Amino acid sequence: MHERLSFHIQRDSFLHRLNPLTKLVLTLALILIAFTFPWYWTPHILVLIAIIPLSIVGKVFREFSLTALRLIIPAAGFLFLMQAFFQPIGEDVIFKFYFLDITSESLMFAFRNAMRVFVMVSAFTLFLVTTHPSELMSDLTRRGLPGQFAYVIISTLQILPQMQAKAQTIISAQRSRGLDTESSFFKRAGSLIPLIGPLVFGSLVEVEERAIAIEARGFTSRHVKTSLHEIPDSAFDQFLRWALLALIIVSIGLNLWPS
């Protein structure tokens, strides 16, 4: 069944052992530097010196490359084509397609933006794959994030597959009573309407019961919450966070600096 409900892959690696907040800061640093550092080849270099090495250090290179091939590269590639065709900059036309021109400038522009998006999505992927969601939330809650906020994020991740399963049950139940789900598109769309009632109203009732259940277990207690799992936060983590923060500031500063 739904034993695995997050992107997280359990491995024992340096990256997995980093504090969740450190990894979050690292992710943001990669993204912000890729977008703000005023040097054309920044995102390209980041892929080579940060994204790929990190996926190896985190022992998730194989999973990461699969995701990149299936998802990130097609998305970035699509963005590249759109921008290359539709960005009306530059004079040096190298390719014509009816009314669309590709100039060397628009090509360079599109290449950089596609790489920036690649860095952004890759960094987030690595973050999600190497960080257990409940560890991230416990750590952020410990640092002052409201417990309710953390709960909403985590429970949504878990409850979505459950809702999916429930929708499937309702469809099966209604099909066994003669609901048509296999003919033309419009008929099928119409036949989905009886699904909405039980699913939506059922979920609202569930939300009330769940609220009672977690309240009965002290959810809104004013005690300082504790955490079952010990979350690592070494001196190195702290150093790394400050260093990354400094890099972000330098990058944004250079970007804003009137040149």
Place this chain on the structure above:
Amino acid sequence: MAFINLQNVTYKYPLTKGPVLQNINLQVREGEFVSVIGPNGAGKSTLCYALAGFVPHFFKGEFSGEIEVDGKQSSKSTLDEWVLNVGLAFQNPFNQISGAKYTVFEELAFGLENIGVPRDEMKVRVEEAMALTGISDLADRSPYSLSGGQQQRVALTSILVMRPRLLVLDEPTSQMDPIGTREVFGVVRRMAEQGMTVVMVEHKMEWIAEFADRVIALKEGQILMEGRPNEVLTSDLLTENGFGVSRYTSTAREAKKRGLWRKDHLPVTLDEAVEGFKK
């Protein structure tokens, strides 16, 4: 001084027409195991919510009367203080899973994390509670991958681990097989013997007769009858008011009409029935 004291409790949900609870007066002493029976719509679940503080703190509506547990008044307390003393587990186990945890062990620790129990003590308490209800082997499973009966055990354990003074259970064995049901009644009985007060809504008359100290029959929001399990569960008043009785009681009642049951009292459990027919 009673541990639980309900004085003239009347309550109406915001959207219902009439009151769901009417003039309930009830005293329960500490360590007593009280079972509540009644047909659908009798107000059993509402009574549970009232004891656990959710009526009126969570459901709003019109509330009058006074609920006192361990000398503290519900109306003068807040819900988050109240739940520290009163634990509630209800029927649908699926909705009692927090949804924020990935394993049963974490799920059971959820309540302890919320009330700030230190990590080492938390682990000890979770392990003890799991051993008590017999779910130690489920510790690393995802709560969503369990069967209904297993989820009900997890729901019960997740409340027991918080060590409430009063345990309120609303049909906690509805999805369990007879063996599971018997074990849960056994656990609850043991908790009562250790001083935990228990109020449990149930339909399974044989087990109530065997384990509970007292039965309260609820009908249309009022207490119809209360007393020792054998007296209440075999009473004619119950059958006249549309309550279900155990199959042993109804068999013996038929037998009595035909002169085949010679004892004064009707049986509730199999053992009592066998005993009675032997004579």
